[in-house]
Amino acid sequence: MKKRLPIWFATVLLASVALHAQPNSGTVSGVVFDNLGAPMPQAEVRFKNSQSGAQSQAVTPASGEYSVAGLPPGAYEVAVFVHGARLYFRQGVAVEAGKPLNLDIRLIEDGSLGAIGDDIFERARLGRQEAPTGPAPRALDGHPDLSGVWAPMHLVEMDLPELLPWAQEVMKRPGRVSPNAYCLPQGVLIGMANPIKLVQSPKTIVVLMEDVFTYRQFHLDGREHPKDADPTWMGHSVGHWEGDTLVVDTVGFNDKGWMPLGRPRTDKLHLIERFRRLDAGHLEYDVTANDPGTYTKPWHLKYTTNLLVGDEIGEYVCTENEQDVQHYK
Numbered sequence: 001m002k003k004r005l006p007i008w009f010a011t012v013l014l015a016s017v018a019l020h021a022q023p024n025s026g027t028v029s030g031v032v033f034d035n036l037g038a039p040m041p042q043a044e045v046r047f048k049n050s051q052s053g054a055q056s057q058a059v060t061p062a063s064g065e066y067s068v069a070g071l072p073p074g075a076y077e078v079a080v081f082v083h084g085a086r087l088y089f090r091q092g093v094a095v096e097a098g099k100p101l102n103l104d105i106r107l108i109e110d111g112s113l114g115a116i117g118d119d120i121f122e123r124a125r126l127g128r129q130e131a132p133t134g135p136a137p138r139a140l141d142g143h144p145d146l147s148g149v150w151a152p153m154h155l156v157e158m159d160l161p162e163l164l165p166w167a168q169e170v171m172k173r174p175g176r177v178s179p180n181a182y183c184l185p186q187g188v189l190i191g192m193a194n195p196i197k198l199v200q201s202p203k204t205i206v207v208l209m210e211d212v213f214t215y216r217q218f219h220l221d222g223r224e225h226p227k228d229a230d231p232t233w234m235g236h237s238v239g240h241w242e243g244d245t246l247v248v249d250t251v252g253f254n255d256k257g258w259m260p261l262g263r264p265r266t267d268k269l270h271l272i273e274r275f276r277r278l279d280a281g282h283l284e285y286d287v288t289a290n291d292p293g294t295y296t297k298p299w300h301l302k303y304t305t306n307l308l309v310g311d312e313i314g315e316y317v318c319t320e321n322e323q324d325v326q327h328y329k
Contacts, residue, residue: 026095029067030104032060032080039064040107042155044081044261049074050091053172057261059155073097080105131281131306136244139200144244144277147200149311153191153285153303161295163263170264179258183318185214185233187257188250188271190285191305197313205239205246210313218248225251231267233257246275259289260301266293281307 028047032040045066047056051074058066073096080088087107095101129151139145163171170176180186190196194210205218218239225236231254239248250271259265274286283305290298 024073024097025069026071026073026097027067027069027100028071028076028078028093028095028103029065029100030102031064032066032105032107033064034107037106040082042082043087043107045105046079046081047071047093048077048079050077051075059158071095078103078105080107082107129306129308132309134280136277136279139202141202143241143246145200146198146205146246146275146277146283149195149197149308149313150191150283150305151195151308152193153189153305155301155303157300157302158260159300161297161299164294164296167264167294171262176262178262179256180212180318183212185212185257187259187265188216188234188253188269189260189287189301190216190273191303192260194316195308195311195313208313210316212316212318218246225249231255235269235271244276248273248275255293259291259294259299264294265291268293278304281309283307 032043032045034040039060039062041060041062041064043060043064043066045058045060045068047068048054049072052072054072056068056071058068060066074094075091076093076095078088078090078093079086088105093101093103137145139147178186186192190207191209196210197208199206199208203219203221205220207216207218209215214234216234216237218237220239220241223238225238229236229252231252233254233256235250236252237248237250239246241247248271250273251269253265253267253269255264255266257265269289269291272288272290274284276284276286278284285303285305287301287303288298289295289301
């Protein structure tokens, strides 16, 4: 039976981390705060052993708290990422066996070139914006209407399957840079870092993402996947309704995009996504990613998001005011 981490714990550990602290290991815990001093949810706190290179990770819940156990004694590099952007970095954090360490973290965005109000913290705050209440609206065909502008996704459940050896080596490469850095799509999952817009009709649902001009189409007209389709960044998606849940089946990927946590993918990736509008203001997004070319078992993730009333997705111009590529090595 598959075990899932409860929301109140909300910690995702890599394979190198033991689930329970050992007598000869250390534990680091604390609270992550945003730039205004409020607890920061959905921050990825990453620990890297300076000697061995072994990495451990935790994801903060709404309280901003994190705890990473089973760390071998030694010096660590600590980095914190929010929606893929590194907002904190510290070297030389000493971990001792049997001596819990408290490390509270205050995030400061560094080097943002976005427009006023278009930064990492603003994206995170969108997920805490008040959403409407009441029953979910219905489309003319009787199905729930998923249409609307939705905030960046909030992770509530995640399994973490082990990577195959080749993928483990990819993750260790120094200086590895996101596809977004080169104006390429980050990945296929919906709304990870930016707002999205769903436009629903009886036979097609279009997903517009505020990210490198990417979009997806869910075909609901009964068609099948093409037999010999060219592999693409977003794949080919067909969907159907199971009660009030939209189920989307996607195949036909290339091997260039990233999955959450910067993990690689192959052209064997097969996604099953389930969308359920919980009420007027909240959407649940459940994903099973099966990629036998990368992982030892399917990967399950569940997200929620809130409706952004009266808002719109913005224009994403990848190279506008770009000053970063010259620093890539």
